[in-house]
Amino acid sequence: MEGTQEEFAIRVRDLVVGFGRQTVLDHLSLDVRRGEILGLVGASGGGKSVLMRTIIGLIPRQGGTIEVMGQPIGGRTQDAATTWGILFQQGALFSSLTVRQNVQFPLRENLVLSPELMDEIAIAKLEMVGLRPQDADKYPAELSGGMTKRVALARALALDPPILFLDEPTSGLDPIAAGDFDALIRTLQKTLGLTVFMVTHDLASLTTVCDRVAALADGKIVAIGPMRELLQSEHPWVRAYFHGKRSQMLQHQMR
Amino acid sequence: MNSEPLLLATPSGDALNLRPEGPWTAANVATLETLSRSVGADVDRSRSVTLDMSGVGALDTLGAWVLEKLTRRAASSGRSAELVGVADHFSGLMDEVRQVNRHTPAPAAAPNPVLLWLNDLGKSTIGAREDIAVFLQMLGALFTAVIGVLRRPRSLRLTSLVYQLYRIGWQAIPIIVLITFLIGAIIAQQGFFHFRRFGAESYTVDMVGILVLRELGVLIVAIMVAGRSGSAYTAELGSMKMREEIDALSTMGLDPVHVLILPRVAALVIALPILAFIGSIAALYGGGLVAQFYGDMGPAIYIARLHEAISVTHFEVGILKAPFMALVIGIVACSEGLRVKGSAESLGRQTTTSVVKSIFLVIVLDGLFAIFFASIGM
Numbered sequence: 001m002e003g004t005q006e007e008f009a010i011r012v013r014d015l016v017v018g019f020g021r022q023t024v025l026d027h028l029s030l031d032v033r034r035g036e037i038l039g040l041v042g043a044s045g046g047g048k049s050v051l052m053r054t055i056i057g058l059i060p061r062q063g064g065t066i067e068v069m070g071q072p073i074g075g076r077t078q079d080a081a082t083t084w085g086i087l088f089q090q091g092a093l094f095s096s097l098t099v100r101q102n103v104q105f106p107l108r109e110n111l112v113l114s115p116e117l118m119d120e121i122a123i124a125k126l127e128m129v130g131l132r133p134q135d136a137d138k139y140p141a142e143l144s145g146g147m148t149k150r151v152a153l154a155r156a157l158a159l160d161p162p163i164l165f166l167d168e169p170t171s172g173l174d175p176i177a178a179g180d181f182d183a184l185i186r187t188l189q190k191t192l193g194l195t196v197f198m199v200t201h202d203l204a205s206l207t208t209v210c211d212r213v214a215a216l217a218d219g220k221i222v223a224i225g226p227m228r229e230l231l232q233s234e235h236p237w238v239r240a241y242f243h244g245k246r247s248q249m250l251q252h253q254m255r
Numbered sequence: 256m257n258s259e260p261l262l263l264a265t266p267s268g269d270a271l272n273l274r275p276e277g278p279w280t281a282a283n284v285a286t287l288e289t290l291s292r293s294v295g296a297d298v299d300r301s302r303s304v305t306l307d308m309s310g311v312g313a314l315d316t317l318g319a320w321v322l323e324k325l326t327r328r329a330a331s332s333g334r335s336a337e338l339v340g341v342a343d344h345f346s347g348l349m350d351e352v353r354q355v356n357r358h359t360p361a362p363a364a365a366p367n368p369v370l371l372w373l374n375d376l377g378k379s380t381i382g383a384r385e386d387i388a389v390f391l392q393m394l395g396a397l398f399t400a401v402i403g404v405l406r407r408p409r410s411l412r413l414t415s416l417v418y419q420l421y422r423i424g425w426q427a428i429p430i431i432v433l434i435t436f437l438i439g440a441i442i443a444q445q446g447f448f449h450f451r452r453f454g455a456e457s458y459t460v461d462m463v464g465i466l467v468l469r470e471l472g473v474l475i476v477a478i479m480v481a482g483r484s485g486s487a488y489t490a491e492l493g494s495m496k497m498r499e500e501i502d503a504l505s506t507m508g509l510d511p512v513h514v515l516i517l518p519r520v521a522a523l524v525i526a527l528p529i530l531a532f533i534g535s536i537a538a539l540y541g542g543g544l545v546a547q548f549y550g551d552m553g554p555a556i557y558i559a560r561l562h563e564a565i566s567v568t569h570f571e572v573g574i575l576k577a578p579f580m581a582l583v584i585g586i587v588a589c590s591e592g593l594r595v596k597g598s599a600e601s602l603g604r605q606t607t608t609s610v611v612k613s614i615f616l617v618i619v620l621d622g623l624f625a626i627f628f629a630s631i632g633m
Contacts, residue, residue: 082282096599133358191348
């Protein structure tokens, strides 16, 4: 938080990523503003997760530049854990550790602090994501889907990173739990001043929590802006996505 | 903005004014802990504490919690604590932190070690009974499946059976030949070395022949197969269980024992005697090579001595044990696979259990067979 306040949290320029002969991302450019919640939509298998995984350094890129908080990213960075937190689709909790140990893991690996403070911070994080202290000693196998996502979120936020990546945060949750989770992300984003990059298919989350939505098609960002603007977009894929039968029904009900 | 966090304490009579400055963030946690501990005594002494937050440059959950902890300590036992000068963009976080860690449950009392030990003992006793029950259940289920196949031979999963035979039989041959060859050679070398002292070198051949055919050939091969194929069965079935594939099979009206387990166990029962035979021959060959190059005994004499020393009975004793050992390995491997629960850790634990248990049972079975064959004079 020191130094110059960058306007953009993430800047992606001319990014090219492919596997073998297949090009998944083709000269893609994308800016994520500081303190916004950006939703990314795209066809299944269209490269949404590839884009996220490339930014966080899990997939090598063939061309282009990525800047995170003004720093160029090259491969896997050492202080990755303090720059961003990642919520994987299935939670990716360490199954041999309890909930408490999962949340403490980034703290233990990156900081030197007393066990007492570590316990308090872990419980504080769990309470902030809406879990009870009694859940702290459970193992991931004993948790429901919604609780797994909450614990994974607490772990992602353990070091208060400025950027949070969410990979389909509401998939597999019932509408009530999904709505609660959306609200939780909104609250935490406000409280902690996070920049959130969210890959999602959930039209409700796009409408309710995202400041801007980016649409990925044919390896490029074809439309970006607030939900209202995207609904007006003329791009055939974006039209198909937002004006298909399912989307129409949802939007109709929301009106 | 300071690069190091500071905590200025200004006492005035009964009151204490605390002024944190600089970045109160996780990166400086060591300094923060020292700072908050250093003012602890002052805070306890003062009747009212004012925390002036206007100098804080950066704040995250950890820093906010350390400050909140100071405030709570100051406010304890009827004293007063006040928070002033909270910047707008920090107020949300401070409010949030005020809610947490209010109802930390009391840690569970440390249990009595003797009771704990008795508890574990009781659990493992009941666990052992359950193990036997699971083994017998699997044996029964397999028996039922076999009867089903005998009544309708077409229902046998032939493709699966052949594939399993290829995997656990054919592909295992190189490693099994190598290991049994080495074992045979080592036994022969030891025999020559020690028997030479009292001129009984020629009895080495008797020892190698009888030991390999009756005991070691089949035992080594069974242990190898338990480690190589038993573990693979457990891991396969375990991950199928984890991904609900086995439930999917059952809902389609198919019996997982029939579809998955019978071909696997049958392949083991067919392959293990063949592997034991190949292994025994490789061990005898290894012994023969050592006899020629270390014991100065030509192949012709070795074969002639072998011919005198061993009979078909020795071979039968060894090879008769193989299918039973295969059955034990298969049942243990498959039933442990089906006991896998949701987590990756449980898959690992069940695979370990499967290998340890099947090797143990194979050796126990070998001992029982030794008693049995001795008592019927074979």
